[in-house]
Amino acid sequence: MKGKPLFPFAVTAALGILVMIVLSFIGNFQQAEIAQEAENGEEEDAGEEEFDDPIEWGEALYEQNCLSCHGGDLEGGSGPALDDGSYSEEDIIAAIEEGPGSMPSGLVSGEESEAVAEYILSVNE
Numbered sequence: 580m581k582g583k584p585l586f587p588f589a590v591t592a593a594l595g596i597l598v599m600i601v602l603s604f605i606g607n608f609q610q611a612e613i614a615q616e617a618e619n620g621e622e623e624d625a626g627e628e629e630f631d632d633p634i635e636w637g638e639a640l641y642e643q644n645c646l647s648c649h650g651g652d653l654e655g656g657s658g659p660a661l662d663d664g665s666y667s668e669e670d671i672i673a674a675i676e677e678g679p680g681s682m683p684s685g686l687v688s689g690e691e692s693e694a695v696a697e698y699i700l701s702v703n704e
Contacts, residue, residue: 636691637698644686645695653702658682664703671696 630636641649648658655661666674675692678684687695 633694634698634701637694637696637701640687640691640695641698648682653699661699662703666699668693668696668700671699 630639645658648656649661650656650658653660653662661671672692674682675686675695676684676688678686
C-alpha cells in the first residue's frame with residue numbers, strides 16, 4: 580500500500596469516538612426525561628392489563644413468567660411438570676416466592692403468586 584494507510588484508520592476511530600460521545604449525551608437526556616416522568620406519575624405500566632378473573636390473571640402471569648420452563652400445558656421442560664395435581668396451593672405459592680433449586684425466586688409475589696397458583700390448580704382439576 581502506498582501513501583498513508585494509518586490515516587483512514589485514524590479517521591474511522593475518531594468518528595467512532597465522536598458517535599459514542601454523542602449517543603452518551605442523548606442517553607443522559609433521555610434518562611433525565613424518564614426520571615422526570617416517573618416523578619410526575621405520567622408513566623403508566625405498559626402491558627399491565629386489568630383482569631376480573633384471578634384465573635385469567637394467573638394464566639397471563641404464568642405465560643409471562645413460567646411457561647418457558649414449565650411448558651404450555653404444565654408438562655414440564657427445564658422445570659418440573661405441574662400437571663400431576665400433586666401440589667397444594669400453599670406448596671405452589673411457597674415455590675414461587677422462595678424459588679427452590681434452580682428456579683429464581685420473586686418472579687411474582689403476593690396476589691400475583693396466588694393467582695398463578697389458582698390457575699395451576701384450575702388446569703389440574
